[in-house]
Amino acid sequence: MAEDRDILAEITRDEQWLAGLLEATPGPSPAAVDRVRQAAAVEGERAVMDRFEDPAPDPTTVERVRQAVRSELRRGRFPVWSGRTRRIYAALSAAACLMVAVGVVRFVVPMHLAKRGDSGAAGAPRHPAVAEAASTEQIVEDMTVAFQSAWERRDRSLLILADEVSRVSLGSSDLEIDTVDAELETIGDEIRGLLSERPQPWET
Amino acid sequence: MDQAWLADVIERAQRREPAAFEALIEAYSHRLYGFLYRLTGHRDDADDLLQEVFVRVVRMIDKYEHGGRFEPWLFRIAMNLARDRVRRARASPVRLLEEHASSDPGDRGGDWLDQVGPDRTPGPDEAIELADQVDRLQQALGKLGQAEREVVMLRHFSGMSFNEIAELMDTPLGTALTRAHRGLKRLRQIMEGPLDDGGRS
Numbered sequence: 334m335a336e337d338r339d340i341l342a343e344i345t346r347d348e349q350w351l352a353g354l355l356e357a358t359p360g361p362s363p364a365a366v367d368r369v370r371q372a373a374a375v376e377g378e379r380a381v382m383d384r385f386e387d388p389a390p391d392p393t394t395v396e397r398v399r400q401a402v403r404s405e406l407r408r409g410r411f412p413v414w415s416g417r418t419r420r421i422y423a424a425l426s427a428a429a430c431l432m433v434a435v436g437v438v439r440f441v442v443p444m445h446l447a448k449r450g451d452s453g454a455a456g457a458p459r460h461p462a463v464a465e466a467a468s469t470e471q472i473v474e475d476m477t478v479a480f481q482s483a484w485e486r487r488d489r490s491l492l493i494l495a496d497e498v499s500r501v502s503l504g505s506s507d508l509e510i511d512t513v514d515a516e517l518e519t520i521g522d523e524i525r526g527l528l529s530e531r532p533q534p535w536e537t
Numbered sequence: 538m539d540q541a542w543l544a545d546v547i548e549r550a551q552r553r554e555p556a557a558f559e560a561l562i563e564a565y566s567h568r569l570y571g572f573l574y575r576l577t578g579h580r581d582d583a584d585d586l587l588q589e590v591f592v593r594v595v596r597m598i599d600k601y602e603h604g605g606r607f608e609p610w611l612f613r614i615a616m617n618l619a620r621d622r623v624r625r626a627r628a629s630p631v632r633l634l635e636e637h638a639s640s641d642p643g644d645r646g647g648d649w650l651d652q653v654g655p656d657r658t659p660g661p662d663e664a665i666e667l668a669d670q671v672d673r674l675q676q677a678l679g680k681l682g683q684a685e686r687e688v689v690m691l692r693h694f695s696g697m698s699f700n701e702i703a704e705l706m707d708t709p710l711g712t713a714l715t716r717a718h719r720g721l722k723r724l725r726q727i728m729e730g731p732l733d734d735g736g737r738s
Contacts, residue, residue, distance in 0.1 A: 369588045373591045373595050
């Protein structure tokens, strides 16, 4: 017993001595802590997505979104996306990309269709200047705000779609271009349905 | 650590609130980093492992049942990751060569003196002395057995009791105490003995 007490006393004394030396232990750099924060945030998003075992949107909808976004990006219809806007797009969180897709459907495509209607010819230009960079960026910003709101509500429909959209739209593809406008209109209706339960930032 | 605060943060983390994870990172990254650095001896490893610890925390927080024992849980994750890293490093001849060549403070991360201690900005003389001391301490720690080093570092950085450490390491309390006693004694002998640093003195 006395021996145990002696050992404990020695340990305590030596620990105090060591504590002085260990004060000089380096800490993480601010950049390292930032990387930890980012890694934890990414993992958090992934963990949330993993919780959703029953995808709400039916596979057809997901496939239509996938094909439409893929085709749109391949067609190069939005040349501004190849510059600064595309970098912004790539930096968005995965799910925010869905909102960009929604923006494409709700804002840009109607403009595109209207322009085609004005031309009145089947051979209308395929690459009309449908949006200024500033307005596209505004859409991105609005959509990001909308996404954050959906995220806070844990809107699983949007999040699952977002995951699909971002995976496809940020990757490469070899899909054939076909019936994109009709597809986009259909998808627009379906996504609008998903969003129609509450006002979105761009509607207020 | 305020236990009520910690319980609240953990509950929020289990609800996947990003701010809760930020709070845990803020609260623990410095201690965890020190622990990982002292076990691995490399800033790069400590950087990587710190990140990996929190990724695991995010993944596993659902399974954690809080009973005021978050730190043993957290440091167990860190210790296991550090063990794996050290084991792999030992199996890597390149890494061993790097370790032998690491007398340059730059090898410890270049800016490491900027990060010394929580609120300290050492002057030039003190910085040199500190650098030497850090290096010697790291070398001395390297001469301890792995279990001894782990017990001593867990005590310092996690603030856990010997009972908790014994449980974490799956050993009897007496073994944990003996390892601490022996490890600390050896450290003292090395640190207070003549310099043995390959002629750097």
